[in-house]
Amino acid sequence: xxTQQLVxxxxxxxxxxxxxxxxxxxxxxxxxxxxxxxxFAFNKEIIDATHHLCVAYKPNTAFYEAYGLKGWKxxxxxxxxxxxKHPEIFTIADAKRGDIGNTSTMYAKAFFEDLSFDSxxxxxxxxxxxxxxxxxxxxxxxxxxxxxxxxxxxxFQTKTIEGKELYKQVLxxxxxxxxxxxxxxxxxxxxxxxxxxxxxxxxxxxxLVPGVGAQGGNLQEVCKYGLSExxxxxxxxxxxIIYASNKNDFAAAAAKKAEELQNQMAEILN
Amino acid sequence: xxTQQLVxxxxxxxxxxxxxxxxxxxxxxxxxxxxxxxxFAFNKEIIDATHHLCVAYKPNTAFYEAYGLKGWKxxxxxxxxxxxKHPEIFTIADAKRGDIGNTSTMYAKAFFEDLSFDSxxxxxxxxxxxxxxxxxxxxxxxxxxxxxxxxxxxxFQTKTIEGKELYKQVLxxxxxxxxxxxxxxxxxxxxxxxxxxxxxxxxxxxxLVPGVGAQGGNLQEVCKYGLSExxxxxxxxxxxIIYASNKNDFAAAAAKKAEELQNQMAEILN
Numbered sequence: 304x305x306t307q308q309l310v311x312x313x314x315x316x317x318x319x320x321x322x323x324x325x326x327x328x329x330x331x332x333x334x335x336x337x338x339x340x341x342x343f344a345f346n347k348e349i350i351d352a353t354h355h356l357c358v359a360y361k362p363n364t365a366f367y368e369a370y371g372l373k374g375w376k377x378x379x380x381x382x383x384x385x386x387x388k389h390p391e392i393f394t395i396a397d398a399k400r401g402d403i404g405n406t407s408t409m410y411a412k413a414f415f416e417d418l419s420f421d422s423x424x425x426x427x428x429x430x431x432x433x434x435x436x437x438x439x440x441x442x443x444x445x446x447x448x449x450x451x452x453x454x455x456x457x458x459f460q461t462k463t464i465e466g467k468e469l470y471k472q473v474l475x476x477x478x479x480x481x482x483x484x485x486x487x488x489x490x491x492x493x494x495x496x497x498x499x500x501x502x503x504x505x506x507x508x509x510x511l512v513p514g515v516g517a518q519g520g521n522l523q524e525v526c527k528y529g530l531s532e533x534x535x536x537x538x539x540x541x542x543x544i545i546y547a548s549n550k551n552d553f554a555a556a557a558a559k560k561a562e563e564l565q566n567q568m569a570e571i572l573n
Numbered sequence: 574x575x576t577q578q579l580v581x582x583x584x585x586x587x588x589x590x591x592x593x594x595x596x597x598x599x600x601x602x603x604x605x606x607x608x609x610x611x612x613f614a615f616n617k618e619i620i621d622a623t624h625h626l627c628v629a630y631k632p633n634t635a636f637y638e639a640y641g642l643k644g645w646k647x648x649x650x651x652x653x654x655x656x657x658k659h660p661e662i663f664t665i666a667d668a669k670r671g672d673i674g675n676t677s678t679m680y681a682k683a684f685f686e687d688l689s690f691d692s693x694x695x696x697x698x699x700x701x702x703x704x705x706x707x708x709x710x711x712x713x714x715x716x717x718x719x720x721x722x723x724x725x726x727x728x729f730q731t732k733t734i735e736g737k738e739l740y741k742q743v744l745x746x747x748x749x750x751x752x753x754x755x756x757x758x759x760x761x762x763x764x765x766x767x768x769x770x771x772x773x774x775x776x777x778x779x780x781l782v783p784g785v786g787a788q789g790g791n792l793q794e795v796c797k798y799g800l801s802e803x804x805x806x807x808x809x810x811x812x813x814i815i816y817a818s819n820k821n822d823f824a825a826a827a828a829k830k831a832e833e834l835q836n837q838m839a840e841i842l843n
Contacts, residue, residue, distance in 0.1 A: 325676070327679075363672070363676055365670070365680045368679070368680065368683035368687075369679040369680070369683045371645075371687040372646055372649060375641075375645045399670065400669065401669055402633070402635055402669055403721070404723065406633055406636070409597075409633075409639040410638065410639070412639045413638035413639045413644075426671060426696045426699075427729065428697060428698045428718055428730065429721050429723060429725050429726065430723070430724070430725020430726060430727065430728030430729055431724070432723050432725040433725050434725075448699065451699050453673045453674065453700070453703065455699050455700020455702040455704075456699065456700060458700030458701050459700055459734070459746075460699075460700070462734045462742065463734065463735060464732045464733065464734040464735075465733060469729065469734065472729065472732070473729065476728055476729075
């Protein structure tokens with residue numbers, strides 16, 4: 304998917320909501336555990352109930368890998384279902400990968416080719432030659448961690464490195480990498496005051512923003528400082544939506560939560 | 574496996590060699606492609622031919638994920654084969670994972686419980702609460718990236734952050750994390766002159782050292798500055814060993830290369 308197609312979809316749906324499909328078998332409605340593939344059964348109902356309200360889905364690979372082969376199969380079925388039923392929806396493999404050159408290419412193939420995701424999240428610690436292999440894939444997007452929403456972000460990311468915080472160095476440096484137009488960035492909503500600084504470095508790049516809702520981030524604040532000309536934001540909510548209820552009505556409850564966020568987004572876009 | 578068990582094994586075998594099982598289907602002997610599971614078939618022969626020469630095996634997960642479900646199955650079969658046949662060998666899932674708290678726990682479960690690896694590699698960018706969930710597992714080891722062997726290591730890792738290079742900050746900071754005795758670190762062999770500095774910060778921790786051989790690192794140099802009282806080094810070689818030949822004799826050729834390294838190690842240990 305091209306960035307322009309994503310922007311068009313946002314304008315059409317009046318939504319820049321991304322729903323995180325982080326399926327924990329201890330949290331889903333217990334009746335689903337009788338299904339042959341409870342993870343996919345859960346995702347399918349969530350997708351059926353929410354696809355008109357969001358522009359992106361983001362399975363975090365940890366939740367699939369934890370269930371081994373069955374989990375990987377559920378991930379494959381989930382991405383295939385989205386791509387077949389809703390090809391207009393942007394898909395993010397939240398995998399936070401990163402390795403040396405040829406090994407990064409293997410990861411890129413795993414997510415862009417084998418699983419046909421539109422994008423994958425990556426970690427910046429190993430630098431340019433660990434990220435450029437992902438950027439080489441046309442119409443695929445690489446979403447690099449910049450400033451994350453957890454407490455540990457203050458351990459290294461906000462420390463000053465040669466006169467500038469590490470996360471700013473990461474943003475700045477990555478602009479010179481080959482095919483950097485395929486880069487997006489992860490910036491946590493819990494640090495809304497940082498968005499205006501970030502926009503000075505990357506005025507137009509898309510930002511994937513976790514931390515609204517469960518982690519306490521504020522949508523209005525993030526939009527105030529983070530919106531760009533082409534919108535440039537994907538706001539993610541996972542637990543706040545998919546675990547709105549753990550009863551039979553879980554899909555409807557998820558849709559209700561998603562709609563609340565989408566309504567706020569429509570207002571902001573108007 | 575406890576660290577002491579690993580040290581005992583090193584002394585017994587006179588080897589601190591780790592063999593990287595990074596299986597690329599375009600590089601293995603073509604006759605194996607007829608097998609039902611060519612990746613596992615390759616690994617099985619390599620393991621059968623080299624297990625007496627090394628103390629650790631390290632599959633890099635990228636090479637398995639790139640082949641989707643089949644790849645994940647091959648990874649599962651490989652770790653099960655090692656654990657059944659050679660439980661004394663230390664196993665490393667080279668996955669370079671890292672995520673927010675509860676999600677890191679899911680990754681830890683994937684590698685420590687579902688796949689029963691002794692250790693997993695992680696990335697430090699997201700800080701303390703992304704790594705501590707891994708450290709909570711008893712007799713499991715978390716190998717954190719410190720100074721990697723690629724060119725991109727100079728993008729951020731060696732930059733000065735509050736008076737000290739980032740990789741040193743990472744080493745220093747991680748010492749205060751809960752259960753930090755379960756930490757090991759990745760330090761590339763291509764930067765041998767850094768080892769004496771690193772040993773000042775972490776005198777006894779085990780270091781996983783890639784980059785000997787194919788990437789140009791020198792074993793003697795690394796040992797000169799990197800050996801600790803309890804040895805404290807695992808030297809990894811992947812391509813240099815497993816792709817020594819792509820003919821029918823590939824396993825014997827791999828054993829020969831492994832033996833060359835093991836002989837050098839035995840000499841150093843004497």
